[in-house]
Amino acid sequence: MSNQLHINTEERLEQLANTIESGSLYQLQRMINAMHPAEIAHLLESSPPSRRRLLWELVDPENEGEVLIELGDEVRASLVDEMETGDVLEAVKGLDIDDMADFLQSLPDKLTEETLEGMNRQQRRRVEQVLAYDEDTAAGMMDTEVITIRTNVPVDVVLRYLRLQDELPSHTDNLFVIDKYEKYLGILPIIKLLTSQPDDRVEDIMNTDHPAIPADMSSTEVASLFEDRNLISAPVVDNDGKLIGRITVDDVLDVIRDESEHSMMSMAGLNEEEDLFAPVGSSVKRRALWLGTNLLTAFLAAWVIDQFSTTIESAIALAVLMGIVPSMGGIAGSQTLTLVIRGLALGQIGKGNTTSLLFKEVMLGFINGLIWAVVVFGISTIAFHDTSIGIVIALAMLLNLLIAPLTGVLLPILLRKLNIDPALAGSVILTTVTDIVGYTAVLGLATLLLPYIRSLLG
Amino acid sequence: MSNQLHINTEERLEQLANTIESGSLYQLQRMINAMHPAEIAHLLESSPPSRRRLLWELVDPENEGEVLIELGDEVRASLVDEMETGDVLEAVKGLDIDDMADFLQSLPDKLTEETLEGMNRQQRRRVEQVLAYDEDTAAGMMDTEVITIRTNVPVDVVLRYLRLQDELPSHTDNLFVIDKYEKYLGILPIIKLLTSQPDDRVEDIMNTDHPAIPADMSSTEVASLFEDRNLISAPVVDNDGKLIGRITVDDVLDVIRDESEHSMMSMAGLNEEEDLFAPVGSSVKRRALWLGTNLLTAFLAAWVIDQFSTTIESAIALAVLMGIVPSMGGIAGSQTLTLVIRGLALGQIGKGNTTSLLFKEVMLGFINGLIWAVVVFGISTIAFHDTSIGIVIALAMLLNLLIAPLTGVLLPILLRKLNIDPALAGSVILTTVTDIVGYTAVLGLATLLLPYIRSLLG
Numbered sequence: 001m002s003n004q005l006h007i008n009t010e011e012r013l014e015q016l017a018n019t020i021e022s023g024s025l026y027q028l029q030r031m032i033n034a035m036h037p038a039e040i041a042h043l044l045e046s047s048p049p050s051r052r053r054l055l056w057e058l059v060d061p062e063n064e065g066e067v068l069i070e071l072g073d074e075v076r077a078s079l080v081d082e083m084e085t086g087d088v089l090e091a092v093k094g095l096d097i098d099d100m101a102d103f104l105q106s107l108p109d110k111l112t113e114e115t116l117e118g119m120n121r122q123q124r125r126r127v128e129q130v131l132a133y134d135e136d137t138a139a140g141m142m143d144t145e146v147i148t149i150r151t152n153v154p155v156d157v158v159l160r161y162l163r164l165q166d167e168l169p170s171h172t173d174n175l176f177v178i179d180k181y182e183k184y185l186g187i188l189p190i191i192k193l194l195t196s197q198p199d200d201r202v203e204d205i206m207n208t209d210h211p212a213i214p215a216d217m218s219s220t221e222v223a224s225l226f227e228d229r230n231l232i233s234a235p236v237v238d239n240d241g242k243l244i245g246r247i248t249v250d251d252v253l254d255v256i257r258d259e260s261e262h263s264m265m266s267m268a269g270l271n272e273e274e275d276l277f278a279p280v281g282s283s284v285k286r287r288a289l290w291l292g293t294n295l296l297t298a299f300l301a302a303w304v305i306d307q308f309s310t311t312i313e314s315a316i317a318l319a320v321l322m323g324i325v326p327s328m329g330g331i332a333g334s335q336t337l338t339l340v341i342r343g344l345a346l347g348q349i350g351k352g353n354t355t356s357l358l359f360k361e362v363m364l365g366f367i368n369g370l371i372w373a374v375v376v377f378g379i380s381t382i383a384f385h386d387t388s389i390g391i392v393i394a395l396a397m398l399l400n401l402l403i404a405p406l407t408g409v410l411l412p413i414l415l416r417k418l419n420i421d422p423a424l425a426g427s428v429i430l431t432t433v434t435d436i437v438g439y440t441a442v443l444g445l446a447t448l449l450l451p452y453i454r455s456l457l458g
Numbered sequence: 459m460s461n462q463l464h465i466n467t468e469e470r471l472e473q474l475a476n477t478i479e480s481g482s483l484y485q486l487q488r489m490i491n492a493m494h495p496a497e498i499a500h501l502l503e504s505s506p507p508s509r510r511r512l513l514w515e516l517v518d519p520e521n522e523g524e525v526l527i528e529l530g531d532e533v534r535a536s537l538v539d540e541m542e543t544g545d546v547l548e549a550v551k552g553l554d555i556d557d558m559a560d561f562l563q564s565l566p567d568k569l570t571e572e573t574l575e576g577m578n579r580q581q582r583r584r585v586e587q588v589l590a591y592d593e594d595t596a597a598g599m600m601d602t603e604v605i606t607i608r609t610n611v612p613v614d615v616v617l618r619y620l621r622l623q624d625e626l627p628s629h630t631d632n633l634f635v636i637d638k639y640e641k642y643l644g645i646l647p648i649i650k651l652l653t654s655q656p657d658d659r660v661e662d663i664m665n666t667d668h669p670a671i672p673a674d675m676s677s678t679e680v681a682s683l684f685e686d687r688n689l690i691s692a693p694v695v696d697n698d699g700k701l702i703g704r705i706t707v708d709d710v711l712d713v714i715r716d717e718s719e720h721s722m723m724s725m726a727g728l729n730e731e732e733d734l735f736a737p738v739g740s741s742v743k744r745r746a747l748w749l750g751t752n753l754l755t756a757f758l759a760a761w762v763i764d765q766f767s768t769t770i771e772s773a774i775a776l777a778v779l780m781g782i783v784p785s786m787g788g789i790a791g792s793q794t795l796t797l798v799i800r801g802l803a804l805g806q807i808g809k810g811n812t813t814s815l816l817f818k819e820v821m822l823g824f825i826n827g828l829i830w831a832v833v834v835f836g837i838s839t840i841a842f843h844d845t846s847i848g849i850v851i852a853l854a855m856l857l858n859l860l861i862a863p864l865t866g867v868l869l870p871i872l873l874r875k876l877n878i879d880p881a882l883a884g885s886v887i888l889t890t891v892t893d894i895v896g897y898t899a900v901l902g903l904a905t906l907l908l909p910y911i912r913s914l915l916g
Binding site for chain 1: 469472474475494496497500503504505506528617620621623626628629630631648649651652653684685686687688690707708710711712714715717718719721722723725726727728732734735736738741742745746748749750752753755756757759760761763764767770771774775776777778779781782785786789790792793795796797800801804805806807808809810811814815818821822825826829830833834837841842
């Protein structure tokens with residue numbers, strides 16, 4: 001690791017492409033292994049499969065574990081798939097317990113077992129302890145390497161004990177104070193150790209209001225706790241208040257990154273771990289499912305239109321202009337949906353404020369509906385020389401711009417109650433609603449009103 | 459701040475609603491001021507305007523600064539708007555320099571100046587130093603309170619110096635080593651201080667390979683550096699290598715959260731700082747702009763359809779089924795677009811791999827196009843009894859599912875080159891392309907092929 005700052009991946013990619021072209025394998029190998037594991041991981045993720053395999057073979061075996069840990073699940077699985085079990089074992093040996101657990105969770109069961117069997121007893125016990133918990137809970141994120149101390153020890157003894165350690169676990173900003181039953185009592189900030197007198201006792205200088213995280217707290221809540229309280233590390237306790245591990249801020253960074261990406265990717269029917277260069281075979285299946293679902297929606301809309309084919313035949317301008325209504329509904333609905341999905345993810349929406357939110361969004365829809373209804377009426381009349389259809393389209397759009405925010409607020413809340421991910425299912429269902437309401441409104445209104453309006457307009 | 463863990467905001471909202479209903483203002487005030495500032499901020503963000511104002515008035519003046527800092531820009535501005543200048547000054551007084559700079563940046567210029575004038579000289583100089591830099595750079599994120607030491611000092615002197623400090627700046631995991639010209643030389647981890655001998659000199663135990671961040675590095679790059687290297691704090695240096703401040707991981711958390719949300723919100727034409735309960739007036743303007751842009755697209759599509767009205771008149775089933783083609787193109791294109799926007803944000807896409815990505819995505823489009831073309835043909839024939847139009851729709855869809863991923867890959871890359879945010883402009887332009895290509899393909903093919911196919915089918 002050099003003092004030189006990592007340059008950004010794009011420049012790195014270009015440098016790499018040049019090195020590959022120049023044909024010097026030795027130079028390539030030197031270049032890769034001078035990089036930080038996280039940078040190697042970025043590079044692998046940014047490389048198409050064939051180049052990725054070549055690069056991976058050039059990575060020093062001693063770096064393999066650190067690189068694997070930094071990779072997205074999908075890319076990691078594709079590389080591990082082609083490794084010998086022995087090499088996998090070798091690669092994970094030096095990892096932190098929480099990283100090791102993460103890694104093992106992404107392996108096929110057989111490989112997980114083989115890897116566990118290859119570990120020494122203490123390591124295995126520790127990893128299994130973390131594996132026993134759900135990945136998305138505090139305990140599933142925690143590291144079990146923790147420095148603990150007792151209340152009645154004086155500062156100079158603590159200092160002497162620390163000097164005996166080869167190296168402290170990374171991100172050790174606090175020592176954890178426990179009683180004889182391993183119950184968590186508080187923290188002793190390292191900084192406090194520096195500014196205390198040698199004969200001060202731990203109990204006199206410890207901090208008892210540092211939050212302890214229950215083992216089953218969800219990783220989302222852990223992340224917001226770290227964000228809110230600006231924590232670097234926090235103790236994890238079991239139901240009896242016994243200290244079982246600690247969570248550090250670097251793991252929280254990952255949770256925040258994953259969470260925010262999850263919503264965005266899910267709304268397009270993608271997985272947040274999706275490999276940019278996933279093999280076509282596995283991608284086709286996922287994408288096909290999403291397209292197929294949307295095709296159903298499209299055919300449903302077609303069926304609605306079909307019910308009104310006589311109306312369309314009598315006024316072909318309807319065929320030209322009717323698409324505007326569902327399209328605007330879809331856009332307006334997606335805005336509300338996105339806002340609500342984010343609000344739900346941040347825990348900002350609950351019983352106490354749904355009504356206010358609904359009122360605000362529908363109000364917005366109404367005002368925008370009025371504005372654009374007038375515009376639509378104007379353009380239809382001037383550009384398409386059809387006043388009567390302009391009236392119908394304008395009315396239908398106003399209606400759809402009321403239904404869209406209503407759906408955008410209520411649908412994700414309902415889906416969450418049903419334990420369905422609103423980010424994944426929300427946009428498809430919303431578009432189905434706005435399409436069907438949109439087409440039904442414009443064609444239904446046309447069927448009802450056109451003869452009447454036309455007779456009025458003479 | 460109590461040892462009791464913060465409960466999640468949803469439960470809090472309900473509790474709050476109950477307390478408000480019960481009518482005890484005193485109880486409400488006690489409940490609020492027992493909360494952590496970040497929790498109060500969550501609560502304010504989750505409250506409709508009228509309730510928000512009430513709650514804000516109940517917040518202890520000494521907590522106001524910390525709460526304001528935790529709020530999104532929009533909510534913060536709405537509260538500050540109604541405060542007296544003197545109160546604003548009082549509120550920010552106790553904040554860290556970087557928080558203060560953040561806060562001042564979100565105020566109107568006049569208020570910023572008044573607040574700066576109210577500060578003491580040293581504080582003002584420090585804040586102005588940070589304000590001089592762009593908010594989205596390393597220097598704009600940094601804190602200027604840094605503990606520095608020189609190389610030739612022995613450990614026991616450093617320890618004595620630290621004991622003299624009332625309190626060390628938060629997140630102090632390292633001391634920064636500088637020379638007599640204030641040039642950054644390396645770090646001295648606090649932990650190292652604990653495990654060293656009293657007469658060890660700083661130069662012998664300091665770490666010289668800790669990255670120093672140039673003042674003009676973008677906040678995105680700072681964030682990925684922290685993520686990659688698992689940093690808690692890092693020094694910021696100017697062009698001459700002089701130490702000018704430090705960045706801590708808590709600020710990086712905010713950048714990561716904002717960044718990921720930025721893409722998702724922008725894709726729906728929303729601002730990531732958007733207040734869930736923004737007043738209808740200001741929301742209408744923003745939403746109207748987005749809807750208006752999309753209305754243009756919809757009318758463009760209508761114009762395309764209008765060019766083929768004779769064809770539609772001769773085969774009304776076209777009006778029923780034609781919408782399927784642009785709809786599927788839009789969905790497929792959005793998937794590619796989302797993947798590429800994320801890839802660009804993570805720096806995974808560059809010259810070296812665009813071709814591979816393009817090939818993979820178009821290949822996916824082709825395979826999916828084939829699959830769904832067959833299905834569309836089948837359904838059109840069976841459900842809508844129209845083989846000839848089934849052929850036309852299937853062909854048009856295959857074509858659109860090739861154009862969609864092509865646009866999804868190239869468009870965001872092009873937009874980025876033009877310095878236009880792909881997340882904001884990408885989806886509108888993409889839909890315009892897939893709509894126009896879709897309708898032109900289905901109606902153009904129908905005009906060209908229908909007479910021919912029909913004569914063939916007899």
